[in-house]
Amino acid sequence: MGRYLSFSIAVIIITIKDISSYHDNFTSVESSEGVEWSLARDQTSKYPSPDSLTSPLQTEPRRRLVSGGATNPYNRSFDALRLPMMGMMEDPTIKILFDIQDGIRYVLQTKNEYTVAYHGTGTTGMSGVLDNMIEPRDKVLVCIIGYWGNVVAKIAQRFGANVVRMEKSHGSRFSLNEIEAGLHRHRPNILYLVNGESSTGVYQPIDGIGNLCHKYNCITIVDVIATVGQQPIKMDENKIDVVYMNSQKGLGGIVGLSPVSFSPRAMRKVRRRRSFPVIYQTDINEQADAWFITKPVESRHEAYTHSISVSLLYMLREGLARVAEEGIENVWERHADTHSYIQFRAAKLGLESFVPKPEDRLIGTSIWKAPRGKDGFKIEKYMLEKFGIEISPGLFIASGKVIRVGLFGSNANREAVSRIMDALEIALNSTETNS
Numbered sequence: 001m002g003r004y005l006s007f008s009i010a011v012i013i014i015t016i017k018d019i020s021s022y023h024d025n026f027t028s029v030e031s032s033e034g035v036e037w038s039l040a041r042d043q044t045s046k047y048p049s050p051d052s053l054t055s056p057l058q059t060e061p062r063r064r065l066v067s068g069g070a071t072n073p074y075n076r077s078f079d080a081l082r083l084p085m086m087g088m089m090e091d092p093t094i095k096i097l098f099d100i101q102d103g104i105r106y107v108l109q110t111k112n113e114y115t116v117a118y119h120g121t122g123t124t125g126m127s128g129v130l131d132n133m134i135e136p137r138d139k140v141l142v143c144i145i146g147y148w149g150n151v152v153a154k155i156a157q158r159f160g161a162n163v164v165r166m167e168k169s170h171g172s173r174f175s176l177n178e179i180e181a182g183l184h185r186h187r188p189n190i191l192y193l194v195n196g197e198s199s200t201g202v203y204q205p206i207d208g209i210g211n212l213c214h215k216y217n218c219i220t221i222v223d224v225i226a227t228v229g230q231q232p233i234k235m236d237e238n239k240i241d242v243v244y245m246n247s248q249k250g251l252g253g254i255v256g257l258s259p260v261s262f263s264p265r266a267m268r269k270v271r272r273r274r275s276f277p278v279i280y281q282t283d284i285n286e287q288a289d290a291w292f293i294t295k296p297v298e299s300r301h302e303a304y305t306h307s308i309s310v311s312l313l314y315m316l317r318e319g320l321a322r323v324a325e326e327g328i329e330n331v332w333e334r335h336a337d338t339h340s341y342i343q344f345r346a347a348k349l350g351l352e353s354f355v356p357k358p359e360d361r362l363i364g365t366s367i368w369k370a371p372r373g374k375d376g377f378k379i380e381k382y383m384l385e386k387f388g389i390e391i392s393p394g395l396f397i398a399s400g401k402v403i404r405v406g407l408f409g410s411n412a413n414r415e416a417v418s419r420i421m422d423a424l425e426i427a428l429n430s431t432e433t434n435s
Ligand SMILES: *Cc1c(COP(=O)(O)O)cnc(C)c1O
Pocket: 069, 121, 122, 123, 124, 148, 194, 196, 197, 198, 223, 225, 226, 246
């Protein structure tokens, strides 16, 4: 008892001492209602509130975002961001986690159990899946047809992989035979491909890749960021092991979540690991607990890995619901129709595609060479300033020499094509866009 008392007194003294040092610049007044603390305001701070933050937030009016990056979200997913927030352990929140898993499996046409969404951008997913699949010294064959393969090679190196790069010129893609030759020669543990190379506007088919990887005993990782929700992906049928996505392109939401899916075969490799993945937050086993794949809902208080953004979950859930409501085949068809129409309109303007073969072209992101005498950066500026339309002058590859337009999600329709191509015609006729 005596020991307990002296312990308590010690705690109280420590607490008072802490408060007094924290509150040196506060004055205290004792009143009948207790002690009131008030800040001594006579000192002028060396750190005043910044002027930048005392003026109102500045934004531009509604833009049409068709650069091939983030698109205008579906109204249904954007509106969901304003819904009242719930606690992360509540039943309706947990139901949303399951809804999202169902939606991701649907858009990928897969039954993979290990299907979750990381918090972060598509690059978080890219890094996260590489971290889970790579054990130090694993050989990774990276098929590079543009910007994204290079990023993957850099990340894989950081996780200790033995990276082998296989490259094609910009605007082209690998044939199945070329990929098989690479597998035969290098015998990698992991093969990486980008399904939609948005920096060059190239579509890399993945049919037959899974069978090849089974034959050569490797794991396939495919970036489907620029194809999911835009053109067919059949993850199970094509025996693809791991894919990653983001929430702001074909899934029609805003930046913030990165869905990923791992096949049972990929999970067998994860289970055989002798070391943990480097990053805790994207460890698929941690996330499978947090998404109640490997933990029952009853143990919700032991499922925490990190705070979840309930609002972002609403957003992704509603984007997926919007796609499910339309039907994934209809969504693919709508994107294909938009693609045909923009190709037609571009041909009428005499634009030459950056990707020579029509069958190599990505559905959702189209790239043309800037016409002779025209400057891609100036076209971008003109389109934005005169019409509020954000196109891209190219991402790292041929930048300033191309025009890139991404029509997916809410912008995949003929009305959007007409507005953009009408504006582009005027931009191209203007001397302001001359190089
Ligand atoms: C946009 C994109 C990424 C990057 O996604 P972020 O969400 O910007 O990190 C990766 N790969 C491809 C093919 C992309 O189009």
